[in-house]
Amino acid sequence: MPQCLIVPQHIWNRDCDAGTIELWTLEHIFDPWKTISTAAMQKYPNRMNLNVVGIDVLDRHTDPSGKLCSHRLLSTESGLPLTLKSLIGAARTPNHICKNIL
Numbered sequence: 001m002p003q004c005l006i007v008p009q010h011i012w013n014r015d016c017d018a019g020t021i022e023l024w025t026l027e028h029i030f031d032p033w034k035t036i037s038t039a040a041m042q043k044y045p046n047r048m049n050l051n052v053v054g055i056d057v058l059d060r061h062t063d064p065s066g067k068l069c070s071h072r073l074l075s076t077e078s079g080l081p082l083t084l085k086s087l088i089g090a091a092r093t094p095n096h097i098c099k100n101i102l
Contacts, residue, residue, distance in 0.1 A: 036102065037068055037102050040100060040102055051076050051077055051079065052076055052077075053075050053093065055072055055075070056073045057071075058072060067102060068100075070099070070102075071097065072098045072099075074097075075093050076094050078094075
């Protein structure tokens with residue numbers, strides 16, 4: 001008994017001849033620069049990553065080529081119990097310098 005394959009209309013590639021199926025498509029929509037730069041600068045702290053407890057901007061400028069450069073100080077907190085932190089000497093909040101170029 002012959003079997004039929006029913007393919008929805010949106011899968012058929014309209015740019016090709018009838019009977020040709022588009023198996024894979026790659027598409028990327030670039031968001032506006034304002035959205036990208038705002039999201040990058042407001043990424044931390046957030047409720048989904050509780051390890052970053054604070055962030056301070058040390059320097060932010062636009063270089064001659066138009067790239068946004070930012071140096072930030074991130075204060076982090078590990079998820080270790082207090083007793084283990086005191087044993088390994090990690091009772092204080094570690095800080096990290098983060099350099100972003102957008």
